[in-house]
Amino acid sequence: MIxxxxxxxxxxxxxxxxxxxxxxxxxxxxxxxxxxxxxxxxTVTPGFRDESEGKSILRRYRxxxxxxxxxxxxxxxxxxxxxxxxxxSAGLFIEFVASFIAFYLARQRVLPYAAPPTMxxxxxxxxxxxxxxxxxxxxxxxxxxxxxxxxYLWIHGAQIDPGAGGQPNGLTIxxxxxxxxxxxxxxAALTLVLYGxxxxxxxxxxxxxxxxxxxxFRRTVxxxxxxxxxxxxxxxxxxxxxxxxxxxxxxxxxxxxxxxxLVAIVMLARLGQGGSRIPAKEQVSPTISAxxxxxxxxxxxxxLGIFYFNRDDSAVFIEKRFGLGYSLNFARPTAWIFLLLTLxxxxxxxxxxxxxxxxxxxx
Amino acid sequence: MLRIDLxxxxxxxxxxxxxxxxxxxxxxxSPEEKLPTVRTLAINFGVHHNTVAEAxxxxxxxxxxxxxxxxxAIVRERDRPVAGxxxxxxxxxxxxxxxxxxxxxxxxxxxxxxxxxxxxxxxEGKA
Numbered sequence: 001m002i003x004x005x006x007x008x009x010x011x012x013x014x015x016x017x018x019x020x021x022x023x024x025x026x027x028x029x030x031x032x033x034x035x036x037x038x039x040x041x042x043t044v045t046p047g048f049r050d051e052s053e054g055k056s057i058l059r060r061y062r063x064x065x066x067x068x069x070x071x072x073x074x075x076x077x078x079x080x081x082x083x084x085x086x087x088x089s090a091g092l093f094i095e096f097v098a099s100f101i102a103f104y105l106a107r108q109r110v111l112p113y114a115a116p117p118t119m120x121x122x123x124x125x126x127x128x129x130x131x132x133x134x135x136x137x138x139x140x141x142x143x144x145x146x147x148x149x150x151x152y153l154w155i156h157g158a159q160i161d162p163g164a165g166g167q168p169n170g171l172t173i174x175x176x177x178x179x180x181x182x183x184x185x186x187x188a189a190l191t192l193v194l195y196g197x198x199x200x201x202x203x204x205x206x207x208x209x210x211x212x213x214x215x216x217f218r219r220t221v222x223x224x225x226x227x228x229x230x231x232x233x234x235x236x237x238x239x240x241x242x243x244x245x246x247x248x249x250x251x252x253x254x255x256x257x258x259x260x261x262l263v264a265i266v267m268l269a270r271l272g273q274g275g276s277r278i279p280a281k282e283q284v285s286p287t288i289s290a291x292x293x294x295x296x297x298x299x300x301x302x303x304l305g306i307f308y309f310n311r312d313d314s315a316v317f318i319e320k321r322f323g324l325g326y327s328l329n330f331a332r333p334t335a336w337i338f339l340l341l342t343l344x345x346x347x348x349x350x351x352x353x354x355x356x357x358x359x360x361x362x363x
Numbered sequence: 364m365l366r367i368d369l370x371x372x373x374x375x376x377x378x379x380x381x382x383x384x385x386x387x388x389x390x391x392x393s394p395e396e397k398l399p400t401v402r403t404l405a406i407n408f409g410v411h412h413n414t415v416a417e418a419x420x421x422x423x424x425x426x427x428x429x430x431x432x433x434x435x436a437i438v439r440e441r442d443r444p445v446a447g448x449x450x451x452x453x454x455x456x457x458x459x460x461x462x463x464x465x466x467x468x469x470x471x472x473x474x475x476x477x478x479x480x481x482x483x484x485x486x487e488g489k490a
Contacts (some may be wrong), residue, residue: 122364
């Protein structure tokens with residue numbers, strides 16, 4: 001049996017541990033991947049990071065990152081050994097908190113050097129460049145695949161559901177239906193993100209090569225989100241159509257997450273946040289202000305440097321100040337719909353499980 | 364491209380309306396052409412959508428735009444209006460302040476007059 005050769009716990013441990021290490025490595029390089037006039041989520045003059053104060057802050061940050069991440073990893077490993085695979089989510093959270101503390105301390109050191117960003121804003125009146133990679137045909141692919149799986153289950157339910165003593169009892173089908181709902185909710189959330197990336201992101205530059213770089217970055221992020229959609233669907237299809245293969249075949253797909261995350265991070269890191277690391281082929285547009293551009297958001301709207309909350313800003317998606325990709329403007333109701341959908345997906349199996357007991361309680 | 368300054372004393376909606384009007388006067392948009400929706404422009408500027416809606420309403424009242432729900436703003440065919448007796452009066456005060464600032468900053472009256480004629484010609488597409 002394959003089960004005896006490979007322990008599923010090892011696969012899960014290696015994957016999640018790999019993701020945790022990847023996280024710490026990303027935090028190590030992050031200060032150099034953000035826009036030139038943003039340093040630890042604070043708007044600074046463009047040359048600040050190469051000045052002695054900037055370099056000193058970076059050195060101290062990296063030292064603290066090693067110490068905190070190391071401690072977190074020990075706690076993570078100890079937790080997995082003591083409490084089993086169920087501890088991995090908590091372990092990942094501990095890893096995140098450790099990296100965040102290092103970031104927050106560095107941010108506090110940068111704040112005295114903060115420079116007010118330019119208040120000049122630009123907008124292009126033509127050509128909004130709303131691109132979803134592959135168009136709506138590619139975006140609807142995961143839903144079609146999932147619908148095909150649901151159709152197959154509907155028709156061949158009895159063959160898939162072995163039940164007790166070879167007689168179908170509906171339990172397998174019920175579990176698969178819950179899983180189907182869970183995946184559909186996840187896909188809906190991801191599709192909303194994909195739509196939001198093409199419609200609700202505020203560009204930092206309205207023209208010039210910086211705009212082209214920004215668009216390239218946004219297209220790459222959209223392609224990654226689309227890739228995640230396909231991965232989620234393929235994994236769900238596998239689980240639904242080959243349920244009798246057991247845990248291992250399902251868990252065997254897990255390391256793919258690590259590979260996928262690694263490829264996505266390398267792709268985005270090469271571009272830099274907002275395409276800021278792409279070398280300019282043509283003349284960069286002349287600066288319209290002596291003040292740093294940053295991401296054209298005042299520092300005061302960034303809570304703890306990671307949460308953006310600005311009621312006067314209609315944008316739902318904003319470039320992360322410390323990270324690769326986009327964050328939400330939590331002052332917009334749409335942002336909370338995103339969060340609700342994301343949180344709803346893991347809640348569906350719990351609700352379905354509870355609904356089994358409700359009839360017994362006479363509800 | 365439209366540019367606004369959030370630090371300016373001029374209200375943002377007025378800056379947007381002024382900028383759009385300049386584009387419309389210069390004929391960069393033809394009749395029936397669509398402008399970005401209120402939401403899109405508000406996102407691009409990073410301002411509240413009510414601010415952009417106010418600018419669009421102002422231009423609609425002036426006869427430049429037709430606002431259609433869920434379809435955004437459409438540029439209207441607009442005849443050149445006949446200037447009334449108070450039209451020049453409305454422009455003289457801000458113009459006077461602007462010219463005074465230019466003179467205070469060292470510009471000569473002739474260069475200011477030249478620049479004004481040049482701007483008006485460019486906007487009318489004659490330059």
